[in-house]
Amino acid sequence: MVMVDSNEAGTKTDWSNLETSGAGYGTLMNGKIMNGDHQVTDEDEFDPSDPPPFRIKEIRDAIPKHCWVKSPWRSMSYVIRDVLVIFGLVALALYFNSWVVWPLYWVAQGTMFWALFVLGHDCGHGSFSDNAMLNSVVGHLLHSSILVPYHGWRLSHKSHHNNHGHVEHDESWVPLSEKIYKTLDFSTKFLRFKVPFPMFAYPFYLWKRSPGKRGSHFNPYSDLFAPSDRSYVLTSTVCWFVMVAVLVYLSLVIGPAQMFILYGVPYLVFVMWLDFVTYLHHHGHEQKLPWYRGKEWSFLRGGLTTIDRDYGMFNRIQHDIGTHVIHHLFPQIPHYHLVEATEAAKPVLGKYYREPKKSGPIPFHLLNYLVRSIKQDHYVSDTGDVLFYQTDAQLFGSSQTKME
Template sequence: MTVSIAESVHGNYSGQKDQLQLKDIVKTLPREVFIKDKWKTWTMVTTNVFMVVLGYWGLTITPWFLLPLFWIFTGTALTGFFVIGHDCGHRSFANRRWVNDLVGHLMFLPLIYPFHGWRIGHNHHHKHTNKMGEDNAWQPWYPEDYEVAGTPMQLVYRFMRGRLWWLASIVHWAGIHFNWRKFEGQDRKDVKFSALVIVGFSAITFPLLIATVGVWGLVKFWLMPWLVYHFWMSTFTIVHHTVPEIPFTSAENWNEVEAQLFGTVHCDYPRWVEFLCHDINVHIPHHVSVGIPSYNLRKAYQFLKDKWGDKLYQTKFSWSLMKEITDKCHLYDREKFYMTFKEYNAQKVS
């Protein structure tokens, strides 16, 4: 897709933009895409658990030179655990809140991810998608913010926006989701509970792993699949909203429809990845309504595609896509969306 999102909305839909609301788009979707199907739900969980067990079994029997293949498979299957927890966080997994919270915590345990800390922050992302100053997922920096950030933070930012993008979600995980002090009331209690669950689980699991399979076993069975999980976590989330043609917008100019429907990317991945990760890449309908379970995303996307056609941003996962994002989407320019670090440095010199 070559037409920019700004052109799509401000051009063809300039007369509708102020009138069209997200709830109007939600109403165009058929009721069945919102229905939670217990059979599909628990089949998804059972299949995912089987795939993870299969991956770990493979790690126990495979020769050393095939370990990378099983790390990739197991880490990708563990990403499916995250997607199930993701449904739980949006309450689209089950009707009962306690079921969502229980399953969400269980799915996040092997990932060492605090459920409520992620859930609350992630819902903020949905409420303020691509809004400068508010969105907490891959929000770019303005050049003037980068200027005053200090050398250590500039280096971290450059790594996250460059070829080490796949480590960025580790920084996000460590720096945000365990800090319950920034919340108030019940949210603080929930975030603290989830963080302590993860700390307690880690205090038992890691020493037990080292005692039974040694440090190499910890690396082999946990660290390497965990890094693969973070590769997908980082990749999915940056691609969802960060391409050169999609704008971030100041609060006063932010429009919900433009951000959620036209500012979200549909990216096709190899089918085995989509299967193991429960179609999290079919992301546009998820931003139209978080109430759509992951197993209904494709059906919902087809309805949106029939309605909006080529106005939706669609692409395909490839090295060239990641190279374009990590080469171009560095600092945020208010007029042309993004500038590269090279352009920033040239601007400073001049």
């Protein structure tokens, strides 16, 4: 659980600390800060990198008190609902056993696996209940069932929330520095910046993390964890291997092909959902959003770079995880209060809250944001404290147009 208060209100960004050679945040030309095709002028109505004129306490105070209340019974009702749907989908797919039905089953079941992950994610934040033991037991059952090491992920995700928007210290889809980017071989760049390959990154991230970062979510002695965390990580790793053993046993009983279509394909759909959603919560807005390092970073400024998304008919299925800004600032709020909390906080957030584009039943519009961002958001400068993504125009031998 993250409880952070900051003294974010203050003076404007000290532009004298920015790189003026063209390699950093921008180049100073005729009184304007230039960042590729992006200009920040005195006439601009809003600069998202400006320190906000409010403090995190003002946002907290605007949220109704009941939004902070966690109901373990209500939380468990979502678990029961999702588990019943999952077993119901298995029964229906086996009953019809048709290649017309199987693709529908894969999409539906993979989406439900993703819904289970979100509930386990709430356990990791402590927003599932105030009972730490209940959170741990339910979190292990949910996450192990979809091959996620609960404590290993929980601890790295806590680091993500504590350092959101920080170039070096963030943990989820953290930007590559220009220096690290230039060390990547072609195959790594291809897999990272060519859709759909980044949408299958999560299992590899669990084992090896991102380029420039060391450690594994399965290794108790990883750089990710403090010595006091080792027993927790070991417990989750053992649970993960137990689940793998169960899957192997079931494959021997019903056959590997049947196990693959019942569990393997939905697992891949779940991974795609996870990477799709987590990427778009921090990338791909119409206006480029800042990343920070050094003294320019604060918990509030980093949290305000997250993005809410509308997933249409999937919003409630995936437990309103698209309501992401307030979740990042106050992860202890249960998912079923996030929409109300966000509405209450909007008057305080003002232009720092970016209203998500309304979706139809299926959020096809988000595919465009995803593809465009992955094509254009490649690295950030090694220097400067307020940074925006830059584009490698020579990547894959084709020129890219930077997104304003």
